[in-house]
Amino acid sequence: MNNIPEHDNVQSDSEKNIVSTDGEILQSGPQVERSKERAQESHDYTSVIIKRIDETFRHPDDILQKAIEEGQLQYARPYLSLMLSSVAAGMIICFTVMLVGIMASITGDLKTGFNKVFIALVYPLGFILVILSRSQLFTEHTATAFYPVLDRKNSYLSMFGLWGVVIIGNLLGGMISASMLAMAESSIHASEGYAIIAEHIVQFSSATLLISAILAGWLMALGAWLTLSTHSTSSQMLCIYIVTFIIGLGGLHHSIAGTVELAVAYMTTEQFELMNIIRAIGVMLIGNAIGGSIFVALLNYSHIRKLEKTD
Numbered sequence: 001m002n003n004i005p006e007h008d009n010v011q012s013d014s015e016k017n018i019v020s021t022d023g024e025i026l027q028s029g030p031q032v033e034r035s036k037e038r039a040q041e042s043h044d045y046t047s048v049i050i051k052r053i054d055e056t057f058r059h060p061d062d063i064l065q066k067a068i069e070e071g072q073l074q075y076a077r078p079y080l081s082l083m084l085s086s087v088a089a090g091m092i093i094c095f096t097v098m099l100v101g102i103m104a105s106i107t108g109d110l111k112t113g114f115n116k117v118f119i120a121l122v123y124p125l126g127f128i129l130v131i132l133s134r135s136q137l138f139t140e141h142t143a144t145a146f147y148p149v150l151d152r153k154n155s156y157l158s159m160f161g162l163w164g165v166v167i168i169g170n171l172l173g174g175m176i177s178a179s180m181l182a183m184a185e186s187s188i189h190a191s192e193g194y195a196i197i198a199e200h201i202v203q204f205s206s207a208t209l210l211i212s213a214i215l216a217g218w219l220m221a222l223g224a225w226l227t228l229s230t231h232s233t234s235s236q237m238l239c240i241y242i243v244t245f246i247i248g249l250g251g252l253h254h255s256i257a258g259t260v261e262l263a264v265a266y267m268t269t270e271q272f273e274l275m276n277i278i279r280a281i282g283v284m285l286i287g288n289a290i291g292g293s294i295f296v297a298l299l300n301y302s303h304i305r306k307l308e309k310t311d
Helices: 033-044 060-076 079-092 094-107 113-122 124-132 138-150 156-183 191-202 206-228 233-250 255-268 274-310
Strands: 025-027
Touching (some): 060 206, 060 274, 079 124, 079 255, 094 113, 094 156, 094 191, 113 233, 124 206, 138 206, 138 255, 138 274, 191 274, 255 274
């Protein structure tokens, strides 16, 4: 007969170790090691709650610092790189012009309330493509380039030089994309809409156009500020959509999108004079620069730095 080995040290499940909350072993057994470790960890360490920073908005001081750093990165870029990025932005914005032109062709005018809403719904889409692609759009770039100047890290002369590169690149890209829209007109069928949009630009006096462009530049630079306030891409897209929807609904004038609108209307119709187009583009550029640099960059920098001094 085979002998059955004795297991004097083996316990049944009911005899496994039990450990008290203060680490004292009430019953011994092979299952208690991790329980002992947990009890010791609870005694030696303090529990903390970790909050994920990607789900929170940044503090205004942090947003300003981020904006200054973003601006400095642009000053550090070679002019050729900045120019190519600006050309890309001017070309991408044509998709906003195409969509608005198609919608205006369908609705027929910009004066009826519902027509303005329909156009405003599609107006932001090209801007989302431009900004999330990190291309350099002048109206989004104005305040960003101004923050390092206000912080005395760069000069006004260097800022105007940077603005000049971005404007030239945007206008060049806009002309290229306007030519492409004009050549594709037999497929897009939006020439009537282009004419309606262009007329909405040139019909106003320079004073009215300037104020409208200031408001548009203010909103665009505010959108750039808001995208720095959050870590979430979806929140950034929503911020861009909101500010550009307001621009579209209010019929405000954006210099780069307006340039493409005027250029494609000039190429596809015969009702616009070149000098009137040049006047409108110049006024819109000045207005957008004022709105972004004064109403966003200067005010944000001033009130945040003032708050830091009082603290």
